[in-house]
Amino acid sequence: MVGVVETVRYTYRLRPGHRAEAALLAEWGRCRWLWNEAVHQQKTGRKPTFGKLSKMLTEARGRNAWLRSGSQVAQQQTLRTYGAALDSSFKVKGRGRPKRKRLKDALPSLEYTTRGFSIKNSRLCLPGKVTVPVVWSRELPSDPTSVRVYQDNLGHWHASFVVRRETPETPNADLPGIGVDWGVTTTATTTDPAFDLPHLGHRRRCAAELAKSQRRMARRRRPKGHAPSKGYLTAKRQTARIAKKAARQNTHDARVWAKNITDHHALIAVEDFKPKFLAKSRMARKAADAAIGACKRELINRGTRAGRKVVLVPPAYTTMTCSGCGERANLRLGLGVRIFKCAACGYTANRDLNAARTILATAERDRASADDVRHSIASFRDGGSDAVRAGNPPDSSEGSR
Ligand SMILES: [Zn+2]
Structure with a gap:
């Protein structure tokens, strides 16, 4: 080979x-x-x-x-x-x-x-x-x-x-495609439940620990112009240690998961998630954000390296489009609504699963027609130079997770 x-x-x-x-x-x-x-x-x-x-x-x-x-x-x-x-x-x-x-x-x-x-x-x-x-x-x-x-x-x-x-390079033939939707409670929901990645508990624990040590740092901070206290420096070092640990665990989980996906799929359709939408909010969300970022990066890198087709699908409308008939709902799904129900065909599914299926369908549709606008993304910061953007107009980004 x-x-x-x-x-x-x-x-x-x-x-x-x-x-x-x-x-x-x-x-x-x-x-x-x-x-x-x-x-x-x-x-x-x-x-x-x-x-x-x-x-x-x-x-x-x-x-x-x-x-x-x-x-x-x-x-x-x-x-x-x-x-x-x-x-x-x-x-x-x-x-x-x-x-x-x-x-x-x-x-x-x-x-x-x-x-x-x-x-x-x-x-x-x-x-x-x-x-x-x-x-x-x-x-x-x-x-x-x-x-x-x-x-x-x-x-x-x-x-x-x-x-x-x-x-x-592992052979591509006969492998199915997969769609990946990102979220807070479940880091990655995919079209095949066997490949879902739950938000792991140790990360949340890290987030709580991190918040605690950051509060300790804030308490011990001296006013500007004064030399930092010994206690402050200790707290600062501890904060750095916890942050590093969380990052290492994220990277490890992401690698294991991305390898598994890459080994079993020829087409990988990924929601083109931009972490900054969630970064403003609470600590737990930030931890989820970091996890998603690490997973997305790993998946794109590994996928392109193994010669897989990696397609980035803009997140707009993915949660409000029916993966059964392709009909787009008029109203945006509220954040609390966990079940998607299509008004046109009656198709019912878990909200995230429906989104993952729509993401995969968008990528497959794009692959089928030759004259679709597809630009490779050299400027894409998260790595992965061969990944391809596809699908919906990059109109609005749903804050729906
Ligand atoms: Zn439908």
């Missing part, structure tokens, strides 16, 4: 000792100094070439012995990142400075290409005889071409390797 070769990141937890951590932080200090120096020397309105930045690096290393003691690869990568940040800010606003000017408050992040790192005895070896134990939670699919070593807001270190991976 021929698969698709893609470049992906594999991330692992690092467990540096005291000496290694000190070395990483020192390295970060040098890179940060270099970034600030580049900002300082930058003349507004003129974009420096990478050659110019390299020259600056050579000069700076010649002048400063302490800078020379650091890794040249890491420092070059810092300037490369700086150049890229400049590039994008030039593109957006014609600005001569990167959006983030100073790295003072940024978390440590170091980048090494193949010349700068190696893996020996299952340890990550970095310049300056720094070796860091890696928690190999899964096997690397191939030799990595670069690595980013970074610290998160909990103080944990990670290594993110860039590798090439081959994904086997």
Whole structure:
């Protein structure tokens, strides 16, 4: 079977000792100094070439012995990142400075290409005889071409390797299509109940815990201009830990669910849900929002990667259209109404199931006729470049969940 070769990141937890951590932080200090120096020397309105930045690096290393003691690869990568940040800010606003000017408050992040790192005895070896134990939670699919070593807001270190991976393509033939409707109480209702994804309890528990620790943070906050208290910093750290845990659980559930759907369906019709409609409301809703976002992203990524047809259907009218006869009701269904009943043909079904069926029908109708307006969505932020938008006019979005 021929698969698709893609470049992906594999991330692992690092467990540096005291000496290694000190070395990483020192390295970060040098890179940060270099970034600030580049900002300082930058003349507004003129974009420096990478050659110019390299020259600056050579000069700076010649002048400063302490800078020379650091890794040249890491420092070059810092300037490369700086150049890229400049590039994008030039593109957006014609600005001569990167959006983030100073790295003072940024978390440590170091980048090494193949010349700068190696893996020996299952340890990550970095310049300056720094070796860091890696928690190999899964096997690397191939030799990595670069690595980013970074610290998160909990103080944990990670290594993110860039590798090439081959994904086997599973045959499409004879597989059915599926429609997916998003919601709060049931994260995903599909045309096949076996693939429904209930809103899992642990996420709600996380949301309550998160709200509690955020309240604690608010209580301990000192007025502006005063140094934060120890208790505040503890609460802040705890909040970050809970948020991270919830996000990790979301991602895990989403991956398992999306893989199952992708393995068993050729056409995947997804309600094109925009999280911001629900984000204004309560904590529980925000948690549901995050879950939907993660699931949608995973499903689109996995589906397109496996060569499935992924169609995004605008949410307008999906809950008020009959999936039996295609007739659209005149009135919008109230939020409390859980059963859909068609006035034209008498078809009755669970509201979300009816919506999922309408979503699938819309996608199938679009596929059947060749001259439908269908644009691939390169600008689609949630990932998935091959997904296709289809169906109803993007007129109104129903706030009906
Ligand atoms: Zn009907």
